[in-house]
Amino acid sequence: MNDKVFKTPSLTYIFYGLILGTFFLGSCSEKPEDIRKRPNILLLMSDNHSWNHLSCYGDPVVKTPYIDSLAKRGLRFTNAYCAAPSCTSARASMLTGMDIWKLGEGANLWGTISSDFQVHTDLLEESGYLVGHQGKGWGPGNYEAGGWERNPAGNKFDRFQDFLDQREEEQPFTYWFSSRNPHRPYADNATKGTIDLSAIEVPTYLPDNDSVRMDMADYYAEIQSFDSEVGEFFETLKASGEMENTIIIVCSDNGWQMPRGLANLYTFGTKIPMVISMPERSSGARVINDFINLSDLAPTFLELAGLQIPKEMTAKSLLNILESDKSGTIEPERDFMVTGRERHAFVRNGGAGYGGRSIVTKDFLYIRNYEPEQWPAGDPPLYGDVDAHMLHYPSPTKEYMLRYRDNEHVKELFQLAFAKRPAEELFDLRTDPDQLNNVVDQEPYQNTRKMLADRLEAYLSKTGDPRVVGGEMKWMGAKYFMDRDKHPAPSINAQEVLGLKASYSYIEDSVKQEK
8 A cells, every 4th residue: 555645744844845845945045934834725616507697797696705705815817727517537637637538538528547647646745735625526427447555646534624633733634625506407495495586597508487597596505505514614624723735626617507507618618717815925906817727726725835846737827827916817817717528427329429529719619510410419319418318307408498499499599409410510609608509610700610620739739638639538438437327217207298208328329329
């Protein structure tokens, strides 16, 4: 057993502290006031939560006072993205600081990730940090299959206070809380009754009716529950006396679990909220427009700890932005973001994935779909890459769109969410923020299409994406570690309402697919 993986020996911590102290004293001996303790790191992550659904981001319905208070004393990012619109790969990218196509099988949901990859949690622990996580951490998937002896997120705890009780005096820590909120199935939450259904702003890519509004109210109630969880962490941190020396990050792993959200490269699947506070080293009440990625946290944490950033990391530290006293655009070169997807759930015959890459700027979103012959939402009739992939628990918006797919008010929206897509998509975000109108073939946009396609290709080539430069794509046909999903069984209600069978199989050649 590798001791460094499971505990931080006090001698190691003391030795590193002496080395770090010697470095600072030697290089800053004339300015002892510049000597800083290595900060604690507290990451509070929601699950399947789109960027604009917080009150500090302007949502008129959801109430998130604790997160709002953090934004007032910290930074709120308006262009934060995940590396992939899928839990496992987005979290793997955050831990490694790498794009998903660099991670082999780690690009997939319910897969594994090789222990050959360095994760910021291990690097911090080796340097003396106490490392822990609560909730999902990396996953869902099978980390043992990749050679890990524990979740790459660190040792697991049930309570933040239990974790803090293990600290040695003055020992820095990093703790990652992964909430279940607002992941489906949504709880029948009493706070839902305080939400004004008439005030909910239904996006134009979803039908606007009572069923969808109530579904969104359930989602909002879970976000408010997450905000309460954030408040509890604040109180525990204050009681520990470490509030001022702790960088706090509140974010999501990917977009919401609605049609065209989770598992899609539209911004509803990839754009996330990101609020960061670093009291001792950063001025607050700032709004930042730079394009950043969840994966940028890994090199940021390492730089804050005074550690070398591995050359394999494709992400870039945010420390310059955090320590700036400016708002708006801090680093002008951060004017675009590249994201990608491979296999999400096991929802196509034989376990086929749906590869894609995208590049988004302030004005445009360009998407490249590598398997346009596949169903992006998963094979009919379950369309499992949308919401509840087996329809085994309630998904009111998805169920409504499936049930009324031929209705004149639903038909076009159904096609946008569930039908096959062309190899290229281009959206003008200035006039079409909900990405309803693909203008890739329109003459006025041909220069823009070529510019974005070339820029995307250049980035993918630079970062060694096998889909562009060639080489093994380890995510293709990789093992999926949730066998139940291969034989989906819709709920009784879904069977009755949608006329579904009691069970299906995605590993039999005889699977009947609708045309």
